[in-house]
Amino acid sequence: MHHFSYVGNKLHCEGVDLAAVAALHGTPTYVYSTQTIADNYHRLAASLGGLDLRICYACKANSNLAVLRHFANLGAAFDLVSSGELRRVAAAGGRTQDSVFAGVGKSEAEIRVALEAGVYGFHVESEPELERINYVAGQLGLKAPIAIRINPDVDAKTHAKITTGKSENKFGIPLKFAAEAYAAAAKFPHLEIRGVQMHIGSQLTTVGPFVEAVKKVLPFVLELKKTYGIRYFSVGGGIGIVYPDALASGAQAWWDAKPEGERPLTPEVYGAALLPLLAPLGLKILLEPGRFLVGNAGVLVSRVEFLKRGHGKSFLILDAAMNDLVRPAMYEAHHEIVPLFRDSTRAALTADIVGPICESGDCFAKDRTLQEVGEGERVAFMSSGAYGYTMASRYNTRGMPAEVLVSGNRFELVNTRESFESMVAGEKIPGFLKS
Numbered sequence: 001m002h003h004f005s006y007v008g009n010k011l012h013c014e015g016v017d018l019a020a021v022a023a024l025h026g027t028p029t030y031v032y033s034t035q036t037i038a039d040n041y042h043r044l045a046a047s048l049g050g051l052d053l054r055i056c057y058a059c060k061a062n063s064n065l066a067v068l069r070h071f072a073n074l075g076a077a078f079d080l081v082s083s084g085e086l087r088r089v090a091a092a093g094g095r096t097q098d099s100v101f102a103g104v105g106k107s108e109a110e111i112r113v114a115l116e117a118g119v120y121g122f123h124v125e126s127e128p129e130l131e132r133i134n135y136v137a138g139q140l141g142l143k144a145p146i147a148i149r150i151n152p153d154v155d156a157k158t159h160a161k162i163t164t165g166k167s168e169n170k171f172g173i174p175l176k177f178a179a180e181a182y183a184a185a186a187k188f189p190h191l192e193i194r195g196v197q198m199h200i201g202s203q204l205t206t207v208g209p210f211v212e213a214v215k216k217v218l219p220f221v222l223e224l225k226k227t228y229g230i231r232y233f234s235v236g237g238g239i240g241i242v243y244p245d246a247l248a249s250g251a252q253a254w255w256d257a258k259p260e261g262e263r264p265l266t267p268e269v270y271g272a273a274l275l276p277l278l279a280p281l282g283l284k285i286l287l288e289p290g291r292f293l294v295g296n297a298g299v300l301v302s303r304v305e306f307l308k309r310g311h312g313k314s315f316l317i318l319d320a321a322m323n324d325l326v327r328p329a330m331y332e333a334h335h336e337i338v339p340l341f342r343d344s345t346r347a348a349l350t351a352d353i354v355g356p357i358c359e360s361g362d363c364f365a366k367d368r369t370l371q372e373v374g375e376g377e378r379v380a381f382m383s384s385g386a387y388g389y390t391m392a393s394r395y396n397t398r399g400m401p402a403e404v405l406v407s408g409n410r411f412e413l414v415n416t417r418e419s420f421e422s423m424v425a426g427e428k429i430p431g432f433l434k435s
């Protein structure tokens with residue numbers, strides 16, 4: 001469920017007409033719904049009710065300060081993968097001391113920042129990293145709380161670029177070497193073994209791999225509890241969302257056509273499958289969802305530059321491009337694209353929907369059918385709240401897009417469109433070229 005829908009023929013986010021947002025702040029602009037985020041958060045928490053649960057929102061999915069503050073207000077902690085993210089959470093008023101610090105390549109400087117912030121756990125991915133954390137903690141006269149990331153060698157059956165739980169991935173320590181890694185950790189004087197972690201991939205649309213992975217590591221988790229008195233088990237993130245959205249024509253048919261067992265994962269299914277496995281452990285359970293919490297809570301609003309009627313093929317050329325939303329180019333990801341103004345009297349249009357960048361990868365959808373739209377009209381990319389802005393770039397010297405947050409009938413610009421001056425602020429022409 002999300003809070004984007006047509007009121008009359010105008011696409012709204014909660015009580016706000018998206019055309020009004022576009023008129024005021026221009027395009028391309030990301031628009032996020034606070035209510036959708038809150039609903040997703042509460043729904044996930046409810047699905048694992050009864051556990052000693054901590055939801056650590058994976059802020060790499062969407063790290064706008066306003067979004068982070070909203071999560072902090074909801075009671076979330078955070079999954080951090082860089083000191084930059086840690087500083088963002090602190091700047092937004094989030095609880096860094098309840099948050100966890102992950103990532104395969106933490107630098108000494110990052111470890112220092114995280115130790116000073118008092119993070120709840122370092123999620124360690126290799127033995128050299130144990131040594132490094134121990135060293136930095138020693139310098140500061142502290143004990144660093146750690147959990148080792150176990151790679152359960154489970155096929156998440158998701159896109160190759162976002163699967164992480166197979167033994168050939170760079171992530172974590174294989175289960176069969178994990179006991180050794182913990183024994184090594186126990187010997188370091190400046191480490192405190194506090195938990196265990198796993199994360200098998202992103203955009204998982206079935207519960208099977210989660211169950212398989214948890215079952216595989218459970219005996220080891222119990223052993224860790226006995227041997228080291230660990231306090232928590234983090235089962236990672238990765239819950240997928242439905243990208244063909246119920247707003248677009250054909251999406252309901254798409255859903256209905258799926259056999260029951262292949263329908264996308266819901267938090268209720270996830271919770272029902274994991275609760276009986278996790279509850280008996282008597283440990284604090286950490287979740288690290290990113291996409292599930294924010295994915296369907298955001299859209300990217302874009303303007304039509306041209307409708308180019310080709311020879312045998314038409315192209316809808318937008319002012320948004322792969323630099324603003326890279327998921328289609330990077331993962332062959334599907335986003336529904338819907339008009340801000342719906343008009344049932346218009347003909348259908350089948351076209352390739354593309355951005356203005358000179359690169360054939362700058363294509364959002366091939367042969368997509370939608371209502372005919374013309375120059376100056378606006379469309380929305382549904383479910384763009386996760387890995388949208390955070391993966392955007394300045395390719396082609398296009399400034400970063402604007403971001404807007406909606407709450408009920410109110411909306412506010414929470415990130416200005418990037419100016420040319422800001423893009424080149426760090427650049428200079430050296431003296432030796434000026435003669």
Ligand SMILES: *Cc1c(COP(=O)(O)O)cnc(C)c1O
Nearest residue numbers: 058199202237238288289290291
């Ligand atoms: C990326 C990541 C997540 C979040 O993944 P989603 O698919 O967005 O839920 C959680 N934990 C770790 C360790 C990650 O790398």
